[in-house]
Amino acid sequence: MQTANSAEEEIFRVRKLEIADKNKGFIELLQQLTVCDSVSDERFQERFQELAKYGDDHLVCVIEDDKSGKIVATGSVFIEKKFIRNCGKVGHIEDVVVDSSVRGKQLGKKIVEFLADHARLTGCYKVILDCSTDNIPFYERCGFKQKEVQMVKYFI
Amino acid sequence: MQTANSAEEEIFRVRKLEIADKNKGFIELLQQLTVCDSVSDERFQERFQELAKYGDDHLVCVIEDDKSGKIVATGSVFIEKKFIRNCGKVGHIEDVVVDSSVRGKQLGKKIVEFLADHARLTGCYKVILDCSTDNIPFYERCGFKQKEVQMVKYFI
Numbered sequence: 068m069q070t071a072n073s074a075e076e077e078i079f080r081v082r083k084l085e086i087a088d089k090n091k092g093f094i095e096l097l098q099q100l101t102v103c104d105s106v107s108d109e110r111f112q113e114r115f116q117e118l119a120k121y122g123d124d125h126l127v128c129v130i131e132d133d134k135s136g137k138i139v140a141t142g143s144v145f146i147e148k149k150f151i152r153n154c155g156k157v158g159h160i161e162d163v164v165v166d167s168s169v170r171g172k173q174l175g176k177k178i179v180e181f182l183a184d185h186a187r188l189t190g191c192y193k194v195i196l197d198c199s200t201d202n203i204p205f206y207e208r209c210g211f212k213q214k215e216v217q218m219v220k221y222f223i
Numbered sequence: 224m225q226t227a228n229s230a231e232e233e234i235f236r237v238r239k240l241e242i243a244d245k246n247k248g249f250i251e252l253l254q255q256l257t258v259c260d261s262v263s264d265e266r267f268q269e270r271f272q273e274l275a276k277y278g279d280d281h282l283v284c285v286i287e288d289d290k291s292g293k294i295v296a297t298g299s300v301f302i303e304k305k306f307i308r309n310c311g312k313v314g315h316i317e318d319v320v321v322d323s324s325v326r327g328k329q330l331g332k333k334i335v336e337f338l339a340d341h342a343r344l345t346g347c348y349k350v351i352l353d354c355s356t357d358n359i360p361f362y363e364r365c366g367f368k369q370k371e372v373q374m375v376k377y378f379i
Contacts, residue, residue: 093306094306097306097307100307101307101308102307102308104309106306106309106310110309110310111306111310113310114304114306114310117304118304125304127306143305145303147301147315147317148270148273148274148281149299149317149318150249150250150253150262150267150270150283150318151253151256151257151258151318152257152258152260153260153262153266154262154266154267154269154270159303159315161303161305162305162306162307183376186378187378191378192377192378192379193375193376193377193378193379194375194376194378195353195373195374195375195376196373196374197351197353197370197371197372197373197374198371198372198374199371199372200371200372203372203374206374207374209376210376211374211375211376212374212375212376213372213373213374214353214373214374214375215353215354215355215356215373216353216354216355216356216359216369216372216373217351217352217353217369217370217371217372217373218351218352218353218354218359218362218363218367218368218369218370219349219350219351219367219368219370219371220339220349220350220351220365220366220367220368221348221349222342222343222347222348222349222350223348223349
């Protein structure tokens with residue numbers, strides 16, 4: 068007998084980004100996060116291939132809503148190779164967003180756990196991210212702790 | 224006629240990391256930053272080559288003190304490729320450290336400016352870094368502004 072929870076697991080599965088996701092609302096989803104102009108198919112494919120070259124060192128994951136066929140959550144992680152920590156590696160999580168229509172279903176937590184697991188399995192000693200103060204409680208629920216301060220310099 | 228400043232420029236020139244820098248105190252310098260066990264020549268070269276494959280997308284720079292032949296400052300930047308911001312790019316500055324014996328000579332500022340310039344010239348729309356609250360004034364002097372909060376999850 069299936070519980071309501073396991074039925075939901077089937078619908079909201081995390082998987083890697085595919086080229087076809089551009090036509091399933093991937094860019095529109097990113098527009099909920101920040102400035103993200105519409106991108107041509109050619110430009111999207113070019114960037115997709117650039118990232119594919121990094122293999123496991125750059126992962127973009129998504130959740131597709133099986134009912135609507137729309138991408139409803141995404142996030143990315145890339146693996147930085149260092150000399151410190153005995154030539155250690157660090158995962159950097161970026162661009163996590165959940166569609167406003169499906170918030171409250173723990174999809175953000177699923178995305179972050181998927182990305183953190185990827186960092187751990189590729190041998191990272193830690194995974195980091197930057198967030199607004201409003202999002203600190205969410206990331207604490209995902210097992211993160213507040214550490215440093217992010218500084219930024221814009222060129223445009 | 225040369226000023227004292229331009230003479231100093233010649234001594235403290237920023238350049239890319241070279242394999243030979245391992246024997247000029249590069250690892251010992253990183254040990255002033257954080258945990259950094261001694262690294263075998265083989266492991267160092269392996270990591271060096273891994274980073275070289277990224278080309279301009281991962282730069283480690285150093286300052287060698289021409290008098291002592293020692294590496295006295297270093298920092299790195301890697302270029303993250305995104306879908307947001309019209310498939311934009313972001314520079315991430317990491318592992319900036321200046322030897323305790325040469326502090327006060329603005330070498331940290333030189334390193335950070337070199338890395339930020341690299342990010343700008345490779346087409347990044349911004350450059351970011353994480354630092355302790357103690358280092359906020361230093362990065363403000365380098366033209367950075369405080370923005371978000373860094374969150375971390377350790378695996379070991």
